[in-house]
Amino acid sequence: MTGPRPHAVVWTARRVKQWRRTGKRPAVAVWTPAQTRRCLGSIAGHPLYTAFLVMALCGLRRGEACGLRWSDLDLDAGLAYVSQQVQRMKGVITACPLKTPTSRRAVSLSPEIVTALRALRQAQVEYARANGIPPSRYVFPGPGGGPLSTDYLTRTFGRLVTAARLILSHARSGVVTDGNRFAWSHKPRQKKNVGYKTPGQTGCAARDLNPEPAD
Secondary structure, three states, X not given: OOOOOOOOEEXXXXXXXXXXXXXXXXXXXXXXXXHHHXXXXXXXXXXXXXXXXXXXXXXXXXXXXXXXXHHHEEOOOOEEEEOOEEEEEOOEEEEEOOOOHHHOEEEEOOHHHHHHHHHHHHHHHHHHHHHOOOOOOEOOEOHHHOXXXXXXXXXXHHHHHHHOOOOOOOEOOOOOOOOOOOOOOOOOOEOOOOOOXXXXXXXXXXXXXXXXXXX
């Protein structure tokens, strides 16, 4: 039997100072909005910047972000329909159902995110045209155009945070602290679940993002 989930706290200035002095950190600690913005600012030129932006401001788990398809987006309406996630199964990155049925939801996209996604789509279309290949149906594709590996997303996040010498939040998959998220201190805007159909998938789960903090 597992014990109760640790209570999440915020990386306040006092906690940061204590961590730097003692090396001890809370069991679960997450960034403030200012700290999250610092992270996003430090990675603005990275190819996966838009993925981390969506995770941070929309609260998507990493598997949900990797499983997001262009057909799941309505950029004119500023909505993303979260309907699947991905996991490595028997060595293959596979599209899967969400963690729970209630995880199916429509999420509001800010103008900042819509602008970033439009630019990303245009870049993908131009790359595909230049290379004589069809554009990927995934928003954040991996090699070959399939879904991006959640493990790769995790490793990349850890490297970027370390390079920027940021305090690492307990990042599991998105950016809120309710289980599978990464570095945010308030809940994102989210609409109620809406009814929509998607192709059937197979089961899935997300893993922790917990690399060590930088000195």
